[in-house]
Amino acid sequence: MKLGARIFKTGLAVVLALMLGELFHLPSPVFAAISAVFAIQPSIYRSYLTILEQVQGNVIGAIIAIVFVLLFGNHFLIVGLAAIILIIINLKLKIDTVSLSVVTLIVIMETPQDEFITFAILRFATIMLGILSAFIINLIFLPPKYETKLYTSISDITNDILKWTRITNHDAVDHTLIKKELELLKEQFIHVEQIYLFYKEERTFLKKNKRGKIRKVVIYRQMITTAKKALEILRKLHHYQYDFYQLPKNIREQLLSVISHLNNNHEHLLLRYIGKAVQVHTEEMEEYVAKRNELLHLFGDMQKISSEQLTMDHMLQFMATILDYNEQLEKLEILISSLQQYHREEIDVDVS
Template sequence: MKIGARILKTGIAIVLALGLAQLLKFPSPAFAGIAAIFAIQPTIYRSYRTVIEQLQGNIIGAAIAIGFVLIFGNNVFYVGLASVIVIIINVKMKTENTISLAIVTVIAIMENQNGDFLDFAFVRFFTVMLGIFSAFVVNFLFLPPKYETKLYYQISNLSEEIYKWIRISTSHVSEPFHIKSEIQATKEQLIKVEQLYLMYKEDRELFKKASLAKSRKLVVYRQMMVTTRKALNILVKLNKYENQFHHMPEEFQNTIREQIEYLITQHQQIQLKYIRKIKASYEFTSDQGITHKELLSLFLSIQKEVKDENEQDIYHMMALTSAIIEYEEHIEHLGTLISSFQSFHKDDDELVIETTNED
């Protein structure tokens, strides 16, 4: 079993919250540990936002709890009623994420107690807030998430999987049903990559220069995902029209295989260029492959060779040809974006070679 950074950070946050609560001699340090569990977030920005939202939610919860105890007492019925009111207020304010911890605050404050109630209530409130701030400190200082590195390698690994199945499909040795299940798995993985992209996007940079660089990186990564999706589209077409493809004239099949192989190689090299494993002077060129015009001419020429009863196959090959042209256009655009980025940020070495942090 692999223990991710978020698991470790949750443990560290609990230890820190409990330790600080004991050091400050708070009577119920467990509430600080509970609050730390709720406050751990996958990104630093989310952690910061959680502190603000939980502070707001806990102030509401504490205020209602104190008001109920002073007016009605701490009967269990009023604890439930106060919790319902807290939920309603948070829903109205669209801060549903704070509901759980706000209710914990209500219960902590309305618990049976002796002595000065207001002192007790404020101590419980600050105990909960101590847990939230402990989680924020841990999230900020310990094992900060490296979403850029994860994002690049997940896109790269996913692309390699697609290349592999494209090559198998064009060689006519594939099992269509098996490839169909691989396509579905790849689509699901792409959704996860897009979610990772959103996490990377929402994290904020502290300095203006880094923020500008990240804005350009976001454009590059978005194009990487789009280009990978276009490669997947070719695999889908090859799988769907495998029989029709292998009934086409030999020249057409060979040319399509060579063009796809050429584009895959270009795609690989451009992505390696981004992490500076290939010279920055490398540029995408279609000189080695055939042009769009030549590919269209080849497609049009096979219409004369295909029998009338197989005319439907021509429309399927048109879809495949169109997907290949679209893939090439996106590879070219990706290459342009990466070249532009590296010309503006020649000293950007933030993208490490190995992924060392997993949530």
């Protein structure tokens, strides 16, 4: 099992919450530890957003708890009704920290009736102390540099897609196996999108760095878009395999040659971004135009084929996807070339 930074931060936040609870002689400091677990976040920016929501949600939860106890008592049915009302209010206000605010409500409503207000305030303060502890830990232990992690994730998933595309091109893969792999790749994109969001949310403090960050955010978004288009080609190559092999051999071989060439360009672009391949911008742009013209010529040839020989709609969709892939690679080529020509020093990826 892999132990990530968030696991250690959670443990440290619990320790800090318990320690501060003991230091301030708060009753039941365990509630501070519980709230710290809910409050820990993977980035400072998310921690900042979360602490605002948690304060709002906990204040609402505390108010509802106090009002319900004073008016109706703390019978378990009353606690359940109060929790339902609190959840509805949180959803209406679009506050995502529902769980912690419900914990706050339950903790306060279960406070002994003697000196209820005093104990309720103390328990509310204890929970807020846990949230503050988590925020402090997030500030002290800075999150990892997400740029390297993002590039590596995009590169890995792209290489997997291209590998399976080459295997499928040679009709050397089991259908059940490729189907499972397609589902796995789809799930991996969810992880990539999450890392992209973390990277996008990372704060930069210098104006110069902010401009560079915006440029790189656009490039990484295009990398993801292009990788998804490569996955779409793999998926259609798998789904329409029967129709594909009904095409005349010369057209089929030309299509496979174009796909192979675009795949090679895709790999080359990712390596160029980190300085591990030479820049050949002019030649690449000429090749994209040539491949687009070649695909359009093949498109005309396919229209001459009798529709009785294959499901023409499927092959036209497949052709459109390849054209789109060519276009996305061309966009990525322009973005990377521009960054390397004018802002090479802004690339901060360590894959050694």
